[in-house]
Amino acid sequence: MPIDILMPALSPTMEKGNLTKWVKKEGDTVKSGDILAEIETDKATMEVEAVDEGVLGKILVAEGTQDVAVNTPIAVILGEGEDASAVSAPAAKPAESAAPAPSPTADAAPAPQAAVPSAVANPPTVSIQPDPEVPAGTEMVTMTVREALRDAMAEEMRRDGDVFVMGEEVAEYQGAYKITQGLLQEFGAKRVVDTPITEHGFAGMGVGAAMAGLKPIVEFMTFNFAMQAIDHLINSAAKTLYMSGGQIQCSIVFRGPNGAAARVGAQHSQDYAAWYSHIPGLKVVAPYTAADAKGLLKAAIRDPNPVIFLENEILYGHTFEVPKLDDYVLPIGKARIARSGKDVTLVSWSIGMTYALKAAEELAKQGIEAEVIDLRTIRPMDVPTIIESVKKTGRCVTVEEGWPQSGVGSEIVAQLMEKAFDYLDAPVLRVTGKDVPMPYAANLEKLALPSVAEVIEAVRAVTYR
Amino acid sequence: MAARKSTARTEAAPAGVPTFTKEQELLAYREMLLIRRFEEKAGQMYGMGLIGGFCHLYIGQEAVVIGMQMAMKQGDQVITGYRDHGHMLATGMESRGVMAELTGRRGGYSKGKGGSMHMFSIEKQFFGGHGIVGGQVSLGTGLGFANHYRDNGAVSVTYFGDGAANQGQVYESFNMAELWKLPVVYVIENNKYAMGTSVNRASAQTDFSKRGSSFNIPGEQVDGMDVRAVKAAGERALAFAREGKGPYILEMLTYRYRGHSMSDPAKYRSKEEVQKMRTEHDPIEQVRARLLEGGVTEDDLKKIDAEIREIVNDAADFATHDPEPDPSELYTDIVR
Numbered sequence: 158m159p160i161d162i163l164m165p166a167l168s169p170t171m172e173k174g175n176l177t178k179w180v181k182k183e184g185d186t187v188k189s190g191d192i193l194a195e196i197e198t199d200k201a202t203m204e205v206e207a208v209d210e211g212v213l214g215k216i217l218v219a220e221g222t223q224d225v226a227v228n229t230p231i232a233v234i235l236g237e238g239e240d241a242s243a244v245s246a247p248a249a250k251p252a253e254s255a256a257p258a259p260s261p262t263a264d265a266a267p268a269p270q271a272a273v274p275s276a277v278a279n280p281p282t283v284s285i286q287p288d289p290e291v292p293a294g295t296e297m298v299t300m301t302v303r304e305a306l307r308d309a310m311a312e313e314m315r316r317d318g319d320v321f322v323m324g325e326e327v328a329e330y331q332g333a334y335k336i337t338q339g340l341l342q343e344f345g346a347k348r349v350v351d352t353p354i355t356e357h358g359f360a361g362m363g364v365g366a367a368m369a370g371l372k373p374i375v376e377f378m379t380f381n382f383a384m385q386a387i388d389h390l391i392n393s394a395a396k397t398l399y400m401s402g403g404q405i406q407c408s409i410v411f412r413g414p415n416g417a418a419a420r421v422g423a424q425h426s427q428d429y430a431a432w433y434s435h436i437p438g439l440k441v442v443a444p445y446t447a448a449d450a451k452g453l454l455k456a457a458i459r460d461p462n463p464v465i466f467l468e469n470e471i472l473y474g475h476t477f478e479v480p481k482l483d484d485y486v487l488p489i490g491k492a493r494i495a496r497s498g499k500d501v502t503l504v505s506w507s508i509g510m511t512y513a514l515k516a517a518e519e520l521a522k523q524g525i526e527a528e529v530i531d532l533r534t535i536r537p538m539d540v541p542t543i544i545e546s547v548k549k550t551g552r553c554v555t556v557e558e559g560w561p562q563s564g565v566g567s568e569i570v571a572q573l574m575e576k577a578f579d580y581l582d583a584p585v586l587r588v589t590g591k592d593v594p595m596p597y598a599a600n601l602e603k604l605a606l607p608s609v610a611e612v613i614e615a616v617r618a619v620t621y622r
Numbered sequence: 623m624a625a626r627k628s629t630a631r632t633e634a635a636p637a638g639v640p641t642f643t644k645e646q647e648l649l650a651y652r653e654m655l656l657i658r659r660f661e662e663k664a665g666q667m668y669g670m671g672l673i674g675g676f677c678h679l680y681i682g683q684e685a686v687v688i689g690m691q692m693a694m695k696q697g698d699q700v701i702t703g704y705r706d707h708g709h710m711l712a713t714g715m716e717s718r719g720v721m722a723e724l725t726g727r728r729g730g731y732s733k734g735k736g737g738s739m740h741m742f743s744i745e746k747q748f749f750g751g752h753g754i755v756g757g758q759v760s761l762g763t764g765l766g767f768a769n770h771y772r773d774n775g776a777v778s779v780t781y782f783g784d785g786a787a788n789q790g791q792v793y794e795s796f797n798m799a800e801l802w803k804l805p806v807v808y809v810i811e812n813n814k815y816a817m818g819t820s821v822n823r824a825s826a827q828t829d830f831s832k833r834g835s836s837f838n839i840p841g842e843q844v845d846g847m848d849v850r851a852v853k854a855a856g857e858r859a860l861a862f863a864r865e866g867k868g869p870y871i872l873e874m875l876t877y878r879y880r881g882h883s884m885s886d887p888a889k890y891r892s893k894e895e896v897q898k899m900r901t902e903h904d905p906i907e908q909v910r911a912r913l914l915e916g917g918v919t920e921d922d923l924k925k926i927d928a929e930i931r932e933i934v935n936d937a938a939d940f941a942t943h944d945p946e947p948d949p950s951e952l953y954t955d956i957v958r
Contacts, residue, residue: 358794364761403955
């Protein structure tokens with residue numbers, strides 16, 4: 158029975174990769190453990206090892222092929238007595254013994270119902286309105302959020318010798334999610350500092366260095382691990398300016414991926430936007446697009462205050478247009494109208510925007526024009542922009558992956574009750590992550606997260622359609 | 623307050639501890655006495671309701687900060703926990719500003735918004751004043767990181783107590799400080815009680831000078847009641863750190879006479895234990911005895927006592943009459 162070798166997933170969020178090199182040729186005998194090929198994603202390069210013994214009968218995906226989807230058969234291994242002619246067409250069915258598959262992915266789960274587009278798996282194709290901060294006619298370049306974040310750090314490090322980055326695997330490994338790729342080579346080990354796995358300690362050290370006047374960028378491999386360090390983020394970073402009567406400022410950025418990735422379970426899938434949003438003395442930024450990621454990270458690094466910069470692992474690989482400007486810095490605390498509409502206001506940020514924008518597109522087909530606000534900054538919150546929109550639409554739905562109780566959506570609801578009650582024609586609804594720890598099973602995880610369908614349903618409810 | 627009857631010894635300094643010149647003895651006496659009298663006054667004012675919240679007095683431990691201060695150079699930073707009044711006065715911060723912060727007045731170092739545990743002075747390179755036990759150890763290591771980054775020759779003097787020494791982040795900090803050879807002197811003030819829990823009841827290894835040994839950080843135990851021994855050890859540690867050899871641990875064997883805070887009746891130790899420390903090891907009485915033996919007269923010392931009393935009374939007076947912060951200060955200094 159010929160055995161298919163499938164394109165393996167290298168990380169929980171990997172959807173496709175490049176087949177950079179075949180180490181074995183057709184006709185080669187392979188033993189279990191032999192290296193067959195090398196594949197890469199934007200995060201890493203890895204070797205594909207053989208699990209089964211036999212002869213490499215046929216290579217189905219040629220060396221150098223880009224964007225090979227996970228689980229695509231890439232070669233066939235023949236058992237004793239079989240020959241390549243037995244392989245007439247690549248088998249589409251999943252093989253019992255896939256090549257290594259270091260970690261299973263969501264793709265292994267049953268396909269999502271066709272009626273509900275999966276916002277997360279594919280970046281929305283909807284267009285986003287140009288940012289008014291960008292002068293008309295500015296040349297745009299396409300880049301991933303990952304590249305935008307790295308460029309922001311590199312530009313600020315070139316500009317100011319007091320800026321340095323520290324964290325786990327930021328230097329020699331080039332970043333656990335490759336956000337700091339190339340920084341060690343350009344700036345050296347003094348300014349790109351690999352720390353031990355010691356969040357409490359290095360977060361405190363970063364704050365101490367900031368009190369002494371340096372401008373640290375502290376990377377948490379994910380914000381889940383920052384719970385070890387949260388005392389220093391709040392008690393040391395956020396409160397010191399106040400406690401010192403304005404004497405000691407703490408210019409520091411804490412950044413890293415926040416929220417759910419994919420299939421990584423409850424301890425690695427938590428959205429901290431609401432947690433940090435609660436704290437006076439902090440600024441909390443959560444960008445969606447690459448342009449915002451760049452412009453706001455540069456602003457965060459220059460900001461004299463501690464800034465919690467919440468990224469999203471799934472968005473890292475999404476591409477957007479970024480203005481080609483020498484020094485693209487955006488104001489912290491300003492929301493952006495991502496799509497204009499008159500019937501309902503959708504407020505979201507970060508990965509929540511993927512649901513909001515897809516929903517807006519679907520709703521438009523049904524004759525409901527949604528205005529989509531990308532909050533971009535959670536604290537200070539741009540409440541006036543939300544209110545201006547609600548004055549026009551009279552209805553509002555918030556969209557976030559975080560939990561419902563005391564969430565960011567709850568705050569938006571409260572602000573609207575206090576400041577825009579008379580403009581509302583319907584109760585404000587929240588679409589949130591479900592009030593449960595994140596489950597591992599693919600189907601349950603999908604249920605635990607918000608969905609485009611839920612956003613549409615909420616909009617239909619507030620528009621009474 | 624008349625000189626307390628003391629049996630403090632006046633023999634020559636123990637081996638390895640250099641004797642002080644008369645000027646050094648007078649300086650140490652004066653500075654330690656300022657802390658003692660300041661803290662006594664703070665205790666009184668707390669009793670009068672002028673100082674609120676927590677108030678952790680430093681009485682008994684004065685030789686630690688003064689000996690270290692005498693060993694430090696301009697530019698070296700100081701950071702400590704919540705028993706911090708002595709450290710501030712030692713760096714040269716004004717008594718008025720410290721006392722007014724204790725009373726929550728606008729002339730306080732933090733405009734009355736910090737309180738006893740949260741004062742800072744960029745001018746004196748004093749970085750607080752931290753209320754979370756052990757928090758200052760990571761922060762102080764960060765000050766050392768900044769010195770290393772800037773290659774400015776300064777050393778971070780990071781104080782903490784025997785209680786904080788059991789916090790996990792202390793060892794995270796030790797690890798990084800030694801790994802990167804950061805200029806930090808960790809001064810562990812072992813006053814034998816973490817609030818009400820004696821060292822023996824809380825610590826598996828009660829020799830805190832060895833707490834860095836698994837990171838290869840050198841450490842030594844120091845008689846923290848002898849200002850000369852503190853200064854000499856401080857000079858060794860600071861020189862080591864300044865030469866780029868990495869952090870150094872000094873365990874100061876000391877004692878606090880008062881409770882953990884004003885509201886602590888200190889029933890976890892006997893009155894005799896406290897009395898024995900006061901009469902046999904008091905850091906100020908030791909210097910006083912040596913000064914008298916060295917030819918300084920009672921009148922000379924009385925003059926110093928009167929000057930100190932004047933400074934403290936002035937600070938108390940200022941802190942009592944200085945207005946509270948303007949209500950508008952509620953919303954300032956949150957973000958910049």
